[in-house]
Amino acid sequence: xxxxxxxxxxxxxxxxxxxxxxxxxxxxxxxxxxxxxxxxxxxxxxxxxxxxxxxxxxxxxxxxxxxxxxxxxxxxxxxxxxxxxxxxxxxxxxxxxxxxxxxxxxxxxxxxxxxxxxxxxxxxxxxxxxxxxxxxxxxxxxxxxxxxxxxxxxxxxxxxxxxxxxxxxxxxxxxxxxxxxxxxxxxxxxxxxxxxxxxxxxxxxxxxxxxxxxxxxxxxxxxxxxxxxxxxxxxxxxxxxxxxxxxxxxxxxxxxxxxxxxxxxxxxxxxxxxxxxxxxxxxxxxxxxxxxxxxxxxxxxxxxxxxxxxxxxxxxxxxxxxxxxxxxxxxxxxxxxxxxxxxxxxxxxxxxxxxxxxxxxxxxxxxxxxxxxxxxxxxxxxxxxxxxxxxxxxxxxxxxxxxxxxxxxxxxxxxxxxxxxxxxxxxxxxxxxxxxxxxxxxxxxxxxxxxxxxxxxxxxxxxxxxxxxxxxx
Amino acid sequence: xxxxxxxxxxxxxxxxxxxxxxxxxxxxxxxxxxxxxxxxxxxxxxxxxxxxxxxxxxxxxxxxxxxxxxxxxxxxxxxxxxxxxxxxxxxxxxxxxxxxxxxxxxxxxxxxxxxxxxxxxxxxxxxxxxxxxxxxxxxxxxxxxxxxxxxxxxxxxxxxxxxxxxxxxxxxxxxxxxxxxxxxxxxxxxxxxxxxxxxxxxxxxxxxxxxxxxxxxxxxxxxxxxxxxxxxxxxxxxxxxxxxxxxxxxxxxxxxxxxxxxxxxxxxxxxxxxxxxxxxxxxxxxxxxxxxxxxxxxxxxxxxxxxxxxxxxxxxxxxxxxxxxxxxxxxxxxxxxxxxxxxxxxxxxxxxxxxxxxxxxxxxxxxxxxxxxxxxxxxxxxxxxxxxxxxxxxxxxxxxxxxxxxxxxxxxxxxxxxxxxxxxxxxxxxxxxxxxxxxxxxxxxxxxxxxxxxxxxxxxxxxxxxxxxxxxx
Ligand SMILES: Cc1cc2nc3c(=O)[nH]c(=O)nc-3n(C[C@H](O)[C@H](O)[C@H](O)COP(=O)(O)OP(=O)(O)OC[C@H]3O[C@@H](n4cnc5c(N)ncnc54)[C@H](O)[C@@H]3O)c2cc1C
Ligand SMILES: Cc1cc2nc3c(=O)[nH]c(=O)nc-3n(C[C@H](O)[C@H](O)[C@H](O)COP(=O)(O)OP(=O)(O)OC[C@H]3O[C@@H](n4cnc5c(N)ncnc54)[C@H](O)[C@@H]3O)c2cc1C
Numbered sequence: 045x046x047x048x049x050x051x052x053x054x055x056x057x058x059x060x061x062x063x064x065x066x067x068x069x070x071x072x073x074x075x076x077x078x079x080x081x082x083x084x085x086x087x088x089x090x091x092x093x094x095x096x097x098x099x100x101x102x103x104x105x106x107x108x109x110x111x112x113x114x115x116x117x118x119x120x121x122x123x124x125x126x127x128x129x130x131x132x133x134x135x136x137x138x139x140x141x142x143x144x145x146x147x148x149x150x151x152x153x154x155x156x157x158x159x160x161x162x163x164x165x166x167x168x169x170x171x172x173x174x175x176x177x178x179x180x181x182x183x184x185x186x187x188x189x190x191x192x193x194x195x196x197x198x199x200x201x202x203x204x205x206x207x208x209x210x211x212x213x214x215x216x217x218x219x220x221x222x223x224x225x226x227x228x229x230x231x232x233x234x235x236x237x238x239x240x241x242x243x244x245x246x247x248x249x250x251x252x253x254x255x256x257x258x259x260x261x262x263x264x265x266x267x268x269x270x271x272x273x274x275x276x277x278x279x280x281x282x283x284x285x286x287x288x289x290x291x292x293x294x295x296x297x298x299x300x301x302x303x304x305x306x307x308x309x310x311x312x313x314x315x316x317x318x319x320x321x322x323x324x325x326x327x328x329x330x331x332x333x334x335x336x337x338x339x340x341x342x343x344x345x346x347x348x349x350x351x352x353x354x355x356x357x358x359x360x361x362x363x364x365x366x367x368x369x370x371x372x373x374x375x376x377x378x379x380x381x382x383x384x385x386x387x388x389x390x391x392x393x394x395x396x397x398x399x400x401x402x403x404x405x406x407x408x409x410x411x412x413x414x415x416x417x418x419x420x421x422x423x424x425x426x427x428x429x430x431x432x433x434x435x436x437x438x439x440x441x442x443x444x445x446x447x448x449x450x451x452x453x454x455x456x457x458x459x460x461x462x463x464x465x466x467x468x469x470x471x472x473x474x475x476x477x478x479x480x481x482x483x484x485x486x487x488x489x490x491x492x493x494x495x496x497x498x499x500x501x502x503x504x505x506x507x508x509x510x511x512x513x514x515x516x517x
Numbered sequence: 518x519x520x521x522x523x524x525x526x527x528x529x530x531x532x533x534x535x536x537x538x539x540x541x542x543x544x545x546x547x548x549x550x551x552x553x554x555x556x557x558x559x560x561x562x563x564x565x566x567x568x569x570x571x572x573x574x575x576x577x578x579x580x581x582x583x584x585x586x587x588x589x590x591x592x593x594x595x596x597x598x599x600x601x602x603x604x605x606x607x608x609x610x611x612x613x614x615x616x617x618x619x620x621x622x623x624x625x626x627x628x629x630x631x632x633x634x635x636x637x638x639x640x641x642x643x644x645x646x647x648x649x650x651x652x653x654x655x656x657x658x659x660x661x662x663x664x665x666x667x668x669x670x671x672x673x674x675x676x677x678x679x680x681x682x683x684x685x686x687x688x689x690x691x692x693x694x695x696x697x698x699x700x701x702x703x704x705x706x707x708x709x710x711x712x713x714x715x716x717x718x719x720x721x722x723x724x725x726x727x728x729x730x731x732x733x734x735x736x737x738x739x740x741x742x743x744x745x746x747x748x749x750x751x752x753x754x755x756x757x758x759x760x761x762x763x764x765x766x767x768x769x770x771x772x773x774x775x776x777x778x779x780x781x782x783x784x785x786x787x788x789x790x791x792x793x794x795x796x797x798x799x800x801x802x803x804x805x806x807x808x809x810x811x812x813x814x815x816x817x818x819x820x821x822x823x824x825x826x827x828x829x830x831x832x833x834x835x836x837x838x839x840x841x842x843x844x845x846x847x848x849x850x851x852x853x854x855x856x857x858x859x860x861x862x863x864x865x866x867x868x869x870x871x872x873x874x875x876x877x878x879x880x881x882x883x884x885x886x887x888x889x890x891x892x893x894x895x896x897x898x899x900x901x902x903x904x905x906x907x908x909x910x911x912x913x914x915x916x917x918x919x920x921x922x923x924x925x926x927x928x929x930x931x932x933x934x935x936x937x938x939x940x941x942x943x944x945x946x947x948x949x950x951x952x953x954x955x956x957x958x959x960x961x962x963x964x965x966x967x968x969x970x971x972x973x974x975x976x977x978x979x980x981x982x983x984x985x986x987x988x989x990x
Pocket of ligand 2: 549550593594595596597598599600601604605616634635656657658659662663664665666667668669670671672673674675676718719720721723724725726842843844847960
């Protein structure tokens with residue numbers, strides 16, 4: 045599909061490694077869940093790689109990177125492609141490095157597991173649970189499909205964050221092995237603060253080939269859904285429950301009416317249309333304590349408790365964590381494809397008031413969806429509110445109003461690290477890219493600081509990667 | 518020793534139950550660690566029961582309480598008598614109910630354990646660890662000697678509180694069985710918010726006969742001691758480490774110079790005299806992450822890491838948790854018997870500044886000792902500062918200055934619930950005492966709200982229990 049790169053030469057150099065260049069298959073693996081965003085859908089729809097290369101070992105990763113480096117072919121790594129911002133989409137074409145087959149669980153010990161990068165998180169737990177009654181601390185709601193390498197390189201947190209904080213927090217990743225993009229790729233081991241070099245760097249500065257992650261005990265988690273008369277009460281409840289340090293929760297979210305009833309179709313019969321709900325995963329041995337706390341809240345009504353239901357009733361129901369995080373958005377999108385969403389931080393200690401004020405302002409145009417987390421030692425909430433989309437201009441305006449009102453946005457309608465994040469250069473990641481990918485061949489276009497060091501993130505404009513605009517032309 | 522109660526009648530009614538009335542033995546079991554406080558030492562030194570009754574089962578507790586109720590004999594429960602405020606001391610004489618032999622571990626399951634009240638906490642772990650790689654979430658630093666019933670009735674938290682908060686927090690006690698003091702004692706089951714009725718009530722409103730407690734995974738805990746140039750830096754470090762939600766710690770304390778060197782005699786060779794230290798227990802799989810964070814602190818120097826030491830070097834060294842909590846005080850007292858201590862809360866979010874200001878004010882008269890904990894969902898620190906005691910007046914003055922400066926005192930020089938706590942009536946405990954001990958026979962003199970409902974805690978005076986003054990007279 046591209047005359048830019050010598051794909052034939054690459055194929056001949058990679059004799060023993062699985063490749064695929066059927067354009068339909070390549071195109072299919074060149075996308076992720078970027079289409080959640082109408083903006084990204086417009087910008088990235090045409091993006092495709094030239095070839096898929098599927099290494100099954102570290103040696104094959106090294107071989108592939110060396111060959112691509114020699115030939116000047118860009119490489120975009122991909123776990124299982126469940127990212128939401130086009131992170132794994134090859135903006136300059138070239139090689140799509142499919143790591144999904146490089147996926148063994150190598151070692152399980154007390155408090156830790158070592159795996160290859162392509163291991164799907166649910167698969168890891170399927171090995172650690174029976175062996176040692178342990179499971180991953182943190183996982184995205186795409187537990188059943190996402191790879192651990194993709195989570196570390198492209199995710200931030202999710203289920204488990206109410207207990208453990210985010211992936212960026214010390215202790216939530218123990219050690220990584222990373223291969224550099226050089227003539228002779230090096231294999232580096234990172235731990236401690238060095239992990240920040242490649243965590244959430246979208247694979248722009250190294251390919252993760254081994255991960256060591258902490259494990260937590262695998263309890264019997266009970267799904268609980270509680271309704272309230274008002275969003276305010278639901279938020280206060282979740283905040284109080286989240287702050288109860290002895291209450292062992294794995295997940296805690298609030299979703300405003302009418303979202304639960306209208307979009308959580310399998311649970312619909314439990315969910316009155318006019319009630320906001322809090323949804324929690326709580327350890328079986330903490331249920332009575334949670335129920336004790338719940339009684340303190342005037343309008344609280346327990347709608348759903350998985351430990352009180354028969355197998356037959358539970359059959360076909362997704363776990364509550366698949367009603368949370370970006371599954372809330374997914375379920376809404378399935379019913380109403382015009383819906384999109386935002387990513388918001390309601391900073392401690394004003395989260396409860398801020399949620400109320402912001403959502404009072406927007407009403408049903410922006411239904412509230414809060415995910416409670418530990419953040420720098422405090423409990424607060426992120427928002428993944430739904431947005432009943434009209435125009436890109438209005439979407440931008442809604443985001444600007446959030447920021448004005450004191451709630452920073454992590455823009456999910458941008459494919460660059462900086463615009464989707466803190467709107468500033470991550471000097472650690474940039475410095476490591478200079479070392480590990482001096483020719484800029486890894487996932488081009490995702491790190492503005494590399495592509496255009498003078499770029500002004502506060503300009504109000506959207507960064508447009510040159511490679512992408514050429515391609516589009 | 519007392520003509521007040523018909524002890525002979527009691528003995529004949531309790532035929533099958535072990536009793537002891539040798540005055541020397543009774544006197545010995547009638548005390549706890551009240552002598553930490555010069556004030557309590559003066560007030561309580563003479564206190565003794567008339568007889569020890571040692572039930573070995575719930576039926577024997579019921580039988581004992583029924584008999585004492587019939588004869589109007591007060592009953593003061595005792596676990597193993599390691600409390601610090603004379604909690605288990607029988608101010609009105611009568612029966613000392615020794616529960617230390619009623620101590621079986623009855624059931625271990627995933628996330629929970631059921632035991633009898635007299636079980637020593639370390640004994641519980643000795644059963645749960647090999648069976649299920651689990652251990653108690655929380656324990657006092659008197660781990661090896663304290664009973665679980667005494668901890669719930671008389672303690673507040675300790676080792677584990679940096680992760681789980683305090684005993685009062687939802688989820689840290691699952692269920693209790695409690696026997697009432699009535700003609701026909703009832704056996705009640707409490708869970709959820711009802712636990713507050715008897716938790717930390719000093720046994721004034723029921724005898725705990727069974728506990729169900731949550732368990733946490735039993736990791737290999739590594740002891741780490743890090744020194745700093747200033748108390749401020751040590752405090753900032755501990756605060757940051759405590760707020761790292763992904764860093765699995767079990768204990769985190771700061772002790773200012775020269776306390777570590779002067780009083781931690783077994784560790785002395787590791788401890789420079791002029792350096793404040795932070796002391797932590799960290800899970801083996803979190804050590805590299807902690808070391809990563811430690812490097813961020815300019816003057817941090819790792820003095821001690823138990824995972825880097827030989828068995829021979831570790832021999833004879835207490836674990837770091839036995840340098841913390843009230844073991845810090847104990848070690849100081851052993852070297853300098855004139856020392857006493859305080860219990861302080863440095864409220865979030867000003868803890869770091871407050872610690873610095875308060876200790877700058879007092880200097881070496883009040884050496885800082887901070888215990889970092891989760892408290893209502895935030896990380897902050899309690900203080901158990903040492904006090905180089907001169908007079909009771911000066912001690913009161915030091916406490917008053919703390920409160921003026923914004924650091925509430927939980928006065929460890931008082932034997933009543935209210936004066937040692939929040940200086941107000943606990944209405945839940947009081948209401949339950951009306952139901953469960955209508956004649957006021959359980960541990961008399963400890964609950965001011967019961968003894969003198971009109972008492973003004975803010976009067977600035979010390980409550981003097983009438984029974985105690987009569988006895989003293
Ligand atoms: C319904 C839904 C719910 C979601 N919920 C969450 C959530 O709760 N929390 C959350 O954080 N995310 C969430 N996501 C986003 C995404 O699913 C997760 O971040 C997931 O962990 C990504 O894993 P993946 O294997 O699909 O990664 P991919 O999408 O394949 O890749 C993600 C990024 O990592 C890079 N990458 C992949 N593998 C490697 C490697 N071995 N070395 C270097 N770079 C690599 C890619 O280039 C890309 O930039 C959700 C997405 C959807 C669609
Ligand atoms: C060196 C030292 C360090 C300490 N560190 C800590 C610490 O870190 N954290 C902490 O919280 N405390 C601490 N303490 C205080 C004390 O050791 C603990 O609270 C301990 O758990 C008390 O248990 P015990 O069995 O000794 O209780 P006891 O002293 O025997 O009793 C405590 C109270 O509970 C009541 N009681 C006992 N058993 C029952 C029962 N079955 N039913 C009803 N009431 C009952 C007693 O009447 C008394 O009021 C420390 C004390 C010392 C001396």
